Amino acid sequence: MKLAAEGLAKRFAGGVEALADVSIELAAGEFVSIVGPSGCGKSTLLAMLAGLLEPSAGRILLDGVAARDGVAARDGLLGRIGYMPQRDLLMEWRTTLQNATLGLELAGVARAAARERALAEVGRFGLAGFEDRRPSALSGGMRQRAALLRTFLAGRDMMVLDEPFGALDALTREAMREWLLGVWESDRKTILLVTHDVEEAVFLSDRVYVMSGRPGRIRTAVEVSLPRPRTLELTATPAFAELKARLLAPLREEARSALGSA
Amino acid sequence: MSTTGTRLALALGGRLEPRPHAAPGRRRGVVGRVLAPMVVGVLLLALWQSYVALSGVREGTFPSPLEVADALVRDRSLLLSSAWTTLSEILLGYGVAIVVGIALATAVSSSRLIERAIYPWLVVSQMIPIPAIAPVVVLWTGFDIRPKLIVIALVTFFPIAVNTIDGLRATDSELVGLLRTLGAGRLDVFRIARLPNALPYVFSGLRVSAAFAVIAAVFAEWVGSTSGLGVLILDYGNQAATADVFATVFVLALIGVALFAAVGIVERLAVPWWQVEQ
Numbered sequence: 001m002k003l004a005a006e007g008l009a010k011r012f013a014g015g016v017e018a019l020a021d022v023s024i025e026l027a028a029g030e031f032v033s034i035v036g037p038s039g040c041g042k043s044t045l046l047a048m049l050a051g052l053l054e055p056s057a058g059r060i061l062l063d064g065v066a067a068r069d070g071v072a073a074r075d076g077l078l079g080r081i082g083y084m085p086q087r088d089l090l091m092e093w094r095t096t097l098q099n100a101t102l103g104l105e106l107a108g109v110a111r112a113a114a115r116e117r118a119l120a121e122v123g124r125f126g127l128a129g130f131e132d133r134r135p136s137a138l139s140g141g142m143r144q145r146a147a148l149l150r151t152f153l154a155g156r157d158m159m160v161l162d163e164p165f166g167a168l169d170a171l172t173r174e175a176m177r178e179w180l181l182g183v184w185e186s187d188r189k190t191i192l193l194v195t196h197d198v199e200e201a202v203f204l205s206d207r208v209y210v211m212s213g214r215p216g217r218i219r220t221a222v223e224v225s226l227p228r229p230r231t232l233e234l235t236a237t238p239a240f241a242e243l244k245a246r247l248l249a250p251l252r253e254e255a256r257s258a259l260g261s262a
Numbered sequence: 263m264s265t266t267g268t269r270l271a272l273a274l275g276g277r278l279e280p281r282p283h284a285a286p287g288r289r290r291g292v293v294g295r296v297l298a299p300m301v302v303g304v305l306l307l308a309l310w311q312s313y314v315a316l317s318g319v320r321e322g323t324f325p326s327p328l329e330v331a332d333a334l335v336r337d338r339s340l341l342l343s344s345a346w347t348t349l350s351e352i353l354l355g356y357g358v359a360i361v362v363g364i365a366l367a368t369a370v371s372s373s374r375l376i377e378r379a380i381y382p383w384l385v386v387s388q389m390i391p392i393p394a395i396a397p398v399v400v401l402w403t404g405f406d407i408r409p410k411l412i413v414i415a416l417v418t419f420f421p422i423a424v425n426t427i428d429g430l431r432a433t434d435s436e437l438v439g440l441l442r443t444l445g446a447g448r449l450d451v452f453r454i455a456r457l458p459n460a461l462p463y464v465f466s467g468l469r470v471s472a473a474f475a476v477i478a479a480v481f482a483e484w485v486g487s488t489s490g491l492g493v494l495i496l497d498y499g500n501q502a503a504t505a506d507v508f509a510t511v512f513v514l515a516l517i518g519v520a521l522f523a524a525v526g527i528v529e530r531l532a533v534p535w536w537q538v539e540q
Binding site: 050103 | 455
């Protein structure tokens with residue numbers, strides 16, 4: 001297993017229980033998604049995997065090695081997993097390329113070499129011609145691709161992406177999904193994607209975990225054995241619709257009960 | 263322009279929120295920036311001149327603009343040498359304040375403990391009535407440039423420090439998290455994110471302090487000095503040479519405006535991204 005989380009729980013100071021007993025697995029080169037309603041603790045889970053938050057219980061194994069049980073999980077994981085937060089967090093005081101090469105810069109790669117490696121990727125990431133522009137000159141989709149390029153160039157072979165397309169319009173989202181799939185198929189990095197969009201999860205993934213909220217836990221895991229390479233046309237097939245329905249059922253139940261209890 | 267107006271008004275209050283530079287509109291830029299204040303200036307001068315002419319008030323009580331202009335020309339060599347004295351006091355004191363203010367802000371924002379230990383004393387330093395301690399400072403250091411530096415720096419470091427602290431604190435905590443996942447240490451985070459993020463705030467502090475620096479210099483000279491524009495104001499005042507006092511004040515105002523503008527120019531060079539944001 002590339003990454004395994006076993007019985008992860010997170011209770012924040014003040015007693016809010018964000019996650020309870022979350023276990024997931026990703027084999028090397030797999031694309032796995034987690035879907036769940038907003039506020040189900042998805043972002044908390046990713047922050048723990050990225051080493052930014054300490055789990056209250058459970059352990060995280062990267063390449064089969066526990067990131068030092070419990071207490072020091074944070075030190076063990078920080079900097080080893082590529083992390084793309086929900087917001088692009090591009091810095092306006094840097095050009096697009098300077099934002100993208102942050103990971104290389106922090107790894108001590110010489111400026112010219114980092115620039116060269118980034119320039120080799122701008123075409124594939126749809127940023128050609130915008131290398132030396134400030135982030136404010138980019139469209140929403142381009143900003144997300146720049147943030148993804150920053151994550152890719154950091155060079156980790158395990159990446160966690162937190163709703164990377166959440167802020168984009170529907171058409172751009174679709175195009176970005178197909179594009180991300182293409183990038184993943186050529187690189188075969190291990191990707192864990194968090195989303196609240198079932199269609200996005202099914203279209204991209206080998207396996208989808210469904211989370212329920214407060215406290216967040218894994219409800220079901222659904223294997224997606226649709227053939228690859230996939231194109232957007234796949235979303236119109238009956239097999240796709242069936243998988244979508246299987247994932248939506250527990251989510252709808254969840255949403256109804258949340259409304260009922262409110 | 264309205265932004266300049268609010269900035270000045272806020273400057274007098276001591277605190278400025280950083281805001282992006284106004285978009286450089288092509289015609290409005292020149293008309294607004296230069297012509298509008300000029301028109302108001304000329305109108306005020308005309309009003310002033312006609313008041314003096316019509317009311318028949320004596321020159322010693324209230325000189326007309328023409329009499330002030332006359333004094334400016336008459337006193338030009340003394341004004342120039344005094345202006346140089348005062349300007350060097352201001353630049354040195356202001357320079358000390360920039361270094362001290364930014365250094366203190368960096369220290370305060372680097373740890374909670376240091377913040378708790380230092381911040382209250384920064385505030386206390388502003389409670390000190392300058393008129394009360396200025397003579398004491400002169401007593402300690404004598405009549406050279408040192409007491410002026412101390413008074414100017416004491417008055418001007420605070421807005422710089424407070425704004426810099428705000429700016430360093432305002433860094434997006436998610437951005438800090440992201441940088442750490444990319445392998446950044448504390449120093450990297452400071453260099454890559456905190457410092458650039460704080461720059462617009464730093465310049466807000468610098469603008470406020472620029473306005474204070476001139477007033478502080480005059481005051482420092484009043485307490486103990488033999489030369490400078492502040493001294494000149496006292497001397498002319500004692501001679502009831504009112505037009506000459508006004509001329510001196512005019513030169514002081516010029517220094518203040520120039521300092522304020524210089525900070526603005528440096529800001530545009532140092533924080534170019536701030537213009538396009540929003």
